[in-house]
Amino acid sequence: MTVSTGSKVEVRLPSRLGFEKVAMSTAAGMAKLMGFSEDRIEDLKTAVAEACINAMEHGNQMNASIPVSVVLSMKPDELEVKVMDNGVGIDKPTPAPDIDRKMAGEEETRGMGMFLIQALVDEAEWVSAANGTEDQSFVRLVIRMNKENE
Amino acid sequence: MTVSTGSKVEVRLPSRLGFEKVAMSTAAGMAKLMGFSEDRIEDLKTAVAEACINAMEHGNQMNASIPVSVVLSMKPDELEVKVMDNGVGIDKPTPAPDIDRKMAGEEETRGMGMFLIQALVDEAEWVSAANGTEDQSFVRLVIRMNKENE
Amino acid sequence: MQSANKVSQLQLQGASGREVTCFRFTGDISSASKDAIVDTYHSLDKTVHKLILFDFKGVEYLNSSGIALVIQVLMEASKSGQTIAICGLTPHFTKVFTMVGITKYASLYPDELAALAAL
């Protein structure tokens, strides 16, 4: 681990819808401590909520007793967030949502979480436990200081 | 453990002043999820901050790499918060602060944390690892729904 | 653990003189909001209520599952020749709604007054 333990916060939540809001609060508190602007904190909160909901639903299959773990690492000029679950991770990349296809009923109305995560943070990477090198599947998000939305 | 894991959140912080604000955010998020009023949430935030600062300072001796662990358990009509550190706990009860003695220079100006914790929550209990039955020392706080400050 | 929605319905009039059926939402707009969003919409007579305004001013939390419910209503409304307008989003959620393309199918206004002035 390259991050000193003196700048890491971990929060563990039950896989139960609604608890993603607790992770949002924790992430917002950490980002505020680092001096992120209010609008960057809003971006982070939505990204963290979507990542936690996916970890609960797709990773932990809504088994409330399996925790979602969120590790927030404060680094110089950036905040890294890993949202971990006990699932096998993502099998194939999901296409970006297409509002026209949704409106035409050709695509499910849902399926916007990963897109929003990618759109709102500076880096987003999905790592699958199925690939064998990691214990848990996770999505790793990074937001940077002094950097507007990409 | 009597609490189902489906309603417990744990957050771990480095023993570094300022990070108590992250625990405040987490606790506030949890209390909001449960429907506590804004003023009860303010009481909880201050109590959690003071408990975390004490855990960092007196428990973990400000060793940033030793985490303070905060376990929030949602129960019917109450929220229980345990703030744990790696110290030996409290040796003797601290007297309540006396503003007249402070103003007269007969008592240190500091030393109000434990008093505030007790005054702001519905229950506060300090348990020492030194007594042998627990791994870690902790303070256990409870705030109840529909209950004004005592 | 998802907070229940309260929805209040009111009849307003746009600057053009048209009737505007406004829904004011509170609480969270999430996967648990089917009642609030979709069922509320279904409760309207499609032949009468042609112009509908969703006011999200009182909403504290909105996620992609909640946005999916809004898209479902947009889809049904478009089929029945109804117009949906949206107001009361924070700057952040205005950005999010724009990112997912909702602005192609619904106009966004800062608040009810701005919406009524334009409708």
Next chain:
Amino acid sequence: MQSANKVSQLQLQGASGREVTCFRFTGDISSASKDAIVDTYHSLDKTVHKLILFDFKGVEYLNSSGIALVIQVLMEASKSGQTIAICGLTPHFTKVFTMVGITKYASLYPDELAALAAL
């Protein structure tokens, strides 16, 4: 990780016509605020500035170590015959300051206007 304070000093006049030296604080008031609270107070000439108003309106976070610094100033001010008044506390911190007994040694006002009207 404790946010730095910005303190601005201004000379105001109370309703009684007396000069009031007002300090407006921002940031956190914690153990890291010795500069902001104690050193700022020490920077004043005790024989000139007899009436001092601490405005905490811009403060987002206040803990017991920060309150201890306020008590230290109250103690020194009382010795030099200065009066300290406090304003801008939230209802929560008004309660906390009352609990620790500060109200015995300093008056609390909702905001600067209310303080000036009374001073």
